[in-house]
Amino acid sequence: MDPAIAQLVDISGSDAAMRAHADMVLERARWASQVFQRYDRDQTLKIAQAVAKVAFAKAGDYAQWAVKETGFGVAEHKKLKNELSSTPLVEFYEDRDFVNPRLDERTGIVEVPKPAGVIFALVPSTNPIATVYFKTLCALMTRNAVVMCPHPAARECCVDAALTLARAAEEAGAPEAVIQVVERPTIPLINEFMGSEKTDVILATGGTAMVRAAYSSSNPAIGVGPGNAPVLVDETADIAAAARHIADSKAFDNSVLCTNESVLITLESVAKTLKQELKKAGAHICSDDETKALRGYLFHERGFNVEAVGRDAVWIAEQAGFKVAKSVKVLVARIGLIGVGEDLSREKLCPVLAFYVASSVQQAVMQARSLLRFAGAGHSAAIHSTDMQTIMDYSAAVEAYRVVVNAPCSQGAAGFDTNLAPTFTIGTGFLGRSSIGENIGPQHLVNWTRIAWHKQSDHPASMLDIGALSHPGPLPKAPSDGVPGESRPKNAGGAARGKPADDLREQIRKIIVEELRAVLKD
Amino acid sequence: MSAEKLEVLEKSKAFWNPNKTQFWQDVGVDLVIDKREGYFLNDMDGRRLIDVHLNGGTYNLGHRNAELIEVLNAGAKRFDMGNHHFPALARTALAEALVGCTPAGMKYTIYGAGGAEATELAIKSARNATQKRKIVSVIKAYHGHSGLAVKTGDERFSKTFLSEDTEGEFIQVPFNDLQAMEDALKGRDAAAVIMETIPATYGFPMPHEGYLPSVKALCEKYDALYIADEVQTGLMRTGEMWGITKYGVTPDIMIIGKGITGGMYPISCCVVSERAGQWLKQDGFAHMSTAGGAELGCIVGLKVLEITQRPEVVSMVRYVADFIRAGLDDIQDLYPDFFIGIRQNGVVMGLEFNDPEGAKPVMRHLYENGVWAIFSTLDPSVLQFKPGILMTQGLSEDLLRRVEIAIGRAAAEVQGSGRRRAG
Numbered sequence: 001m002d003p004a005i006a007q008l009v010d011i012s013g014s015d016a017a018m019r020a021h022a023d024m025v026l027e028r029a030r031w032a033s034q035v036f037q038r039y040d041r042d043q044t045l046k047i048a049q050a051v052a053k054v055a056f057a058k059a060g061d062y063a064q065w066a067v068k069e070t071g072f073g074v075a076e077h078k079k080l081k082n083e084l085s086s087t088p089l090v091e092f093y094e095d096r097d098f099v100n101p102r103l104d105e106r107t108g109i110v111e112v113p114k115p116a117g118v119i120f121a122l123v124p125s126t127n128p129i130a131t132v133y134f135k136t137l138c139a140l141m142t143r144n145a146v147v148m149c150p151h152p153a154a155r156e157c158c159v160d161a162a163l164t165l166a167r168a169a170e171e172a173g174a175p176e177a178v179i180q181v182v183e184r185p186t187i188p189l190i191n192e193f194m195g196s197e198k199t200d201v202i203l204a205t206g207g208t209a210m211v212r213a214a215y216s217s218s219n220p221a222i223g224v225g226p227g228n229a230p231v232l233v234d235e236t237a238d239i240a241a242a243a244r245h246i247a248d249s250k251a252f253d254n255s256v257l258c259t260n261e262s263v264l265i266t267l268e269s270v271a272k273t274l275k276q277e278l279k280k281a282g283a284h285i286c287s288d289d290e291t292k293a294l295r296g297y298l299f300h301e302r303g304f305n306v307e308a309v310g311r312d313a314v315w316i317a318e319q320a321g322f323k324v325a326k327s328v329k330v331l332v333a334r335i336g337l338i339g340v341g342e343d344l345s346r347e348k349l350c351p352v353l354a355f356y357v358a359s360s361v362q363q364a365v366m367q368a369r370s371l372l373r374f375a376g377a378g379h380s381a382a383i384h385s386t387d388m389q390t391i392m393d394y395s396a397a398v399e400a401y402r403v404v405v406n407a408p409c410s411q412g413a414a415g416f417d418t419n420l421a422p423t424f425t426i427g428t429g430f431l432g433r434s435s436i437g438e439n440i441g442p443q444h445l446v447n448w449t450r451i452a453w454h455k456q457s458d459h460p461a462s463m464l465d466i467g468a469l470s471h472p473g474p475l476p477k478a479p480s481d482g483v484p485g486e487s488r489p490k491n492a493g494g495a496a497r498g499k500p501a502d503d504l505r506e507q508i509r510k511i512i513v514e515e516l517r518a519v520l521k522d
Numbered sequence: 523m524s525a526e527k528l529e530v531l532e533k534s535k536a537f538w539n540p541n542k543t544q545f546w547q548d549v550g551v552d553l554v555i556d557k558r559e560g561y562f563l564n565d566m567d568g569r570r571l572i573d574v575h576l577n578g579g580t581y582n583l584g585h586r587n588a589e590l591i592e593v594l595n596a597g598a599k600r601f602d603m604g605n606h607h608f609p610a611l612a613r614t615a616l617a618e619a620l621v622g623c624t625p626a627g628m629k630y631t632i633y634g635a636g637g638a639e640a641t642e643l644a645i646k647s648a649r650n651a652t653q654k655r656k657i658v659s660v661i662k663a664y665h666g667h668s669g670l671a672v673k674t675g676d677e678r679f680s681k682t683f684l685s686e687d688t689e690g691e692f693i694q695v696p697f698n699d700l701q702a703m704e705d706a707l708k709g710r711d712a713a714a715v716i717m718e719t720i721p722a723t724y725g726f727p728m729p730h731e732g733y734l735p736s737v738k739a740l741c742e743k744y745d746a747l748y749i750a751d752e753v754q755t756g757l758m759r760t761g762e763m764w765g766i767t768k769y770g771v772t773p774d775i776m777i778i779g780k781g782i783t784g785g786m787y788p789i790s791c792c793v794v795s796e797r798a799g800q801w802l803k804q805d806g807f808a809h810m811s812t813a814g815g816a817e818l819g820c821i822v823g824l825k826v827l828e829i830t831q832r833p834e835v836v837s838m839v840r841y842v843a844d845f846i847r848a849g850l851d852d853i854q855d856l857y858p859d860f861f862i863g864i865r866q867n868g869v870v871m872g873l874e875f876n877d878p879e880g881a882k883p884v885m886r887h888l889y890e891n892g893v894w895a896i897f898s899t900l901d902p903s904v905l906q907f908k909p910g911i912l913m914t915q916g917l918s919e920d921l922l923r924r925v926e927i928a929i930g931r932a933a934a935e936v937q938g939s940g941r942r943r944a945g
């Protein structure tokens with residue numbers, strides 16, 4: 001085509017085109033979500049499992065791709081994260097039912113699940129594939145459609161992963177386009193998606209600006225704020241184990257998880273041993289000069305130097321102007337102040353750990369509290385201690401919604417080394433200017449219609465008393481028919497559309513109900 | 523009715539078309555379309571209608587599609603209709619784009635301003651290429667109202683103007699009748715068979731399986747060209763770009779109109795194979811049309827082709843077709859004695875009723891329930907039901923709800939209220 005004409009016809013930068021693009025993708029998602037709501041629990045789970053299986057198998061490939069494309073993190077750790085966000089995630093929620101009605105036997109209130117519908121999911125560059133996996137599977141488990149929007153720095157791997165999962169979902173019988181991806185995200189286009197009436201909820205993981213934009217979009221959003229986890233090690237802790245956990249956590253994917261420890265707070269009595277143990281665990285304790293150099297390199301006037309995100313310790317030391325042994329995994333920098341005036345007490349998505357020594361447990365707790373009030377409110381904190389009262393005091397004081405005890409915080413707060421819900425979306429709650437304060441999971445993508453009877457009247461006492469939801473499954477393909485003189489036999493279409501099967505199911509249900517009633521009476 | 527509307531109707535009778543204006547009042551459709559957007563029409567008195575007539579697919583992408591407006595505005599800053607004698611940027615670009623998305627063998631695009639003109643072009647090209655005059659069409663076909671086109675159709679449209687074929691050059695055979703088709707062709711004196719892929723004005727009777735490919739084979743056997751009128755079946759309405767390719771036929775000539783410019787700036791296209799378009803190499807001035815292939819229309823057409831082929835659109839059509847079909851099946855189960863047939867290919871649909879004029883009361887009740895769909899002129903037992911390819915889920919559901927009510931009311935009216943609903 002003539003370039004002048006091509007240019008004229010290309011209106012992709014116009015408001016009209018961007019709106020049309022968002023509309024089309026979201027409407028297609030709406031169709032998929034509406035059809036998906038016809039699926040029963042078995043069909044739904046099978047799809048989630050099948051997609052998880054494909055995701056698991058590709059975890060390593062995508063981990064490498066993500067590291068190559070973004071320069072962030074450690075492929076081997078990303079693989080692990082990706083794996084954890086696939087089959088184990090589905091297994092974790094397998095016995096939760098987001099499809100069938102449920103009864104609160106105490107109140108007689110019956111609850112009917114209503115999936116959100118169309119989810120717009122932002123994907124950060126730091127945990128790209130794990131987030132794509134996680135949000136997709138949460139959507140699938142709850143019969144929602146999802147539109148993935150990758151961070152431009154991780155665009156290619158995310159687009160590919162989303163398309164792979166979309167294919168797997170369709171092969172497993174999911175409605176067409178239940179998973180879509182914005183292949184060329186730009187800020188105005190993303191705003192168009194986020195502000196559209198056709199978006200039901202935004203799952204926002206990413207930089208603060210993006211998360212705030214999601215909340216400002218006028219649509220419901222589940223956004224997460226930045227982290228800045230304190231970790232307290234007291235005298236009662238197993239110091240060697242604590243050091244190992246902290247070093248492992250900081251080294252894990254080079255600290256790109258926002259749950260990584262930011263400032264280690266300890267006591268005079270513990271500091272020396274702790275440092276030795278940290279060294280043993282692969283940390284380098286920086287000299288004052290090195291700390292100064294590190295501070296200068298990591299923090300610019302505009303904030304954290306993104307160049308350092310997810311880089312390894314050796315590389316960072318070198319950029320800052322000093323050398324450390326090849327085996328070093330974590331850089332520990334002693335600080336004398338927490339809060340304004342000490343940049344190193346800000347969030348650091350890299351294996352640099354600030355180290356602060358307090359003079360008492362009480363002071364340490366207050367320092368941890370002030371750290372989160374300074375930055376990272378609502379996010380995560382960790383403690384290594386065996387003193388239950390200290391753990392309680394600490395947890396009550398810190399403005400975090402999860403406190404990880406005697407475990408690595410990166411993996412622990414994200415639910416992989418603890419019994420918290422596994423997630424790549426950490427709800428930072430009211431403290432962190434978010435709507436939800438727990439680890440985000442599929443349950444947050446469903447609302448329930450509550451059916452309530454008059455207080456004085458009888459209400460259903462058991463599941464046998466409530467009606468059934470109809471789950472006719474996939475939409476039948478429309479035939480191309482209508483040759484005159486060959487009109488279909490009456491109700492033939494109906495038969496093909498599984499209505500008798502539905503009737504049959506209904507009859508069987510009734511029989512079972514009757515039998516159960518009889519049994520219960522006896 | 524408002525005084526303003528009454529006045530418009532009076533003036534419409536005085537200055538435009540008294541009979542047609544009155545006809546609509548008589549059948550209970552007092553519509554004067556004012557504002558329009560997406561799949562909605564607004565009567566000048568403010569009533570909103572869901573449009574499933576779409577002027578035969580003209581508004582396939584919705585009324586006043588925002589992207590088409592954008593591109594038309596951009597185009598108007600640089601172009602106008604252009605000079606039809608000269609090579610032109612936009613005309614060439616659209617012709618090239620059409621070759622890119624039509625079946626193999628399509629070579630040139632000859633432009634008109636409306637569908638009928640494209641039909642003229644198709645017939646003239648076929649006659650030139652074969653040096654034969656006879657044109658075979660289907661009884662109750664509709665290819666437009668101009669000189670040659672009108673002769674391919676029902677006499678209802680030609681006799682009034684003393685324009686029916688008197689030379690025996692235009693042969694009409696029953697649709698889906700291969701023997702009749704062969705009889706018409708076997709004298710080897712036919713220049714072409716012209717066929718709507720699914721005859722619209724006849725109420726979208728579907729071709730028998732294999733019918734269209736067999737007609738094409740007969741054309742090859744008896745040296746006639748196959749003209750596919752894709753005016754209502756093209757542009758993704760069957761779920762594929764062209765209805766004719768969905769049926770596995772590669773035509774010699776394609777007629778494209780209506781939706782190609784989304785109702786924003788009319789042009790039509792007659793796309794021809796090398797053979798059918800040979801006159802274009804010998805005497806390019808043989809046909810002229812000032813508004814044919816107006817460049818602004820071509821700009822819009824380019825955008826229509828791009829939008830229509832987006833993967834999102836392709837799957838939306840499938841959803842719309844499947845969902846509406848499932849809903850119509852349910853409605854049919856409610857009124858099996860009245861609503862006796864569904865003809866469908868993608869979002870090209872005809873609803874058949876058990877009364878020779880059954881589509882008319884359905885049309886009226888739909889109108890009263892906020893839906894605009896039109897009966898088939900040449901078979902008023904069938905309602906043309908043509909949802910747009912970008913219909914949203916919400917609107918589709920709303921549409922079905924209204925259709926159920928309207929069909930129920932029409933059934934009661936036609937058949938008496940005693941036998942309203944089944945089951």
Ligand SMILES: Cc1ncc(COP(=O)(O)O)c(C=O)c1O
Pocket residue numbers: 578636637638639641664665666667718722723751752753754779780
């Ligand atoms: C199948 C078909 N062909 C041709 C035409 C003629 O198009 P136009 O009205 O633009 O001349 C029509 C119009 O309804 C049509 O439906």
